[in-house]
Amino acid sequence: MLRSRAVIVWLSSHVLRLMCRYARELSPLENGGFLLGWRSGEDRIVVDLRGPGPRALHGRHRFIPDHAWQVSEINRAFEASRGDLDYLGDWHSHPDGIAEMSELDSATLLQIARRVSAPLMVIVAVRETEWHPQCWKGDLIRPLLRRRLVATPQEIKIFEPPARWPSQSAA
Numbered sequence: 087m088l089r090s091r092a093v094i095v096w097l098s099s100h101v102l103r104l105m106c107r108y109a110r111e112l113s114p115l116e117n118g119g120f121l122l123g124w125r126s127g128e129d130r131i132v133v134d135l136r137g138p139g140p141r142a143l144h145g146r147h148r149f150i151p152d153h154a155w156q157v158s159e160i161n162r163a164f165e166a167s168r169g170d171l172d173y174l175g176d177w178h179s180h181p182d183g184i185a186e187m188s189e190l191d192s193a194t195l196l197q198i199a200r201r202v203s204a205p206l207m208v209i210v211a212v213r214e215t216e217w218h219p220q221c222w223k224g225d226l227i228r229p230l231l232r233r234r235l236v237a238t239p240q241e242i243k244i245f246e247p248p249a250r251w252p253s254q255s256a257a
């Protein structure tokens with residue numbers, strides 16, 4: 087059985103800015119996408135992100151990414167960075183201000199966790215006029231038959247990326 091361990095999620099200021107911009111653009115509808123970066127031990131370093139993709143669905147309480155587009159974008163980023171940038175998880179906005187995982191969010195994270203080990207889900211929620219990120223990590227545990235998801239909140243730290251790091255793309 088997998089033990090869920092807390093990690094630090096390092097979010098580059100560039101990623102946070104983009105995320106808030108995407109979130110503001112579609113508010114009061116949800117917006118989202120996925121996170122790119124690498125793992126350092128158990129910690130995650132998030133240095134880039136992508137938006138929703140052309141066929142994503144945006145609702146007031148749901149966001150469904152354009153999966154086919156995501157897969158090709160993930161591969162493209164991986165190749166363009168010569169393997170530096172990997173998929174780390176998804177992100178989306180909660181324009182209603184509630185930074186909690188909904189049932190749909192947990193179901194989405196479970197689906198991702200079946201393909202990727204311990205993925206992240208970042209939610210940016212608006213409080214007054216400021217958007218704040220919160221992060222969960224999804225671990226699969228396997229009691230007997232059915233695999234079950236445990237989503238635990240993770241600490242986020244914002245950092246300024248060195249200028250020469252890969253992919254400061256303006257998405």
Ligand SMILES: [Zn+2]
Nearest residue numbers: 178180188191
């Ligand atoms: Zn949500």
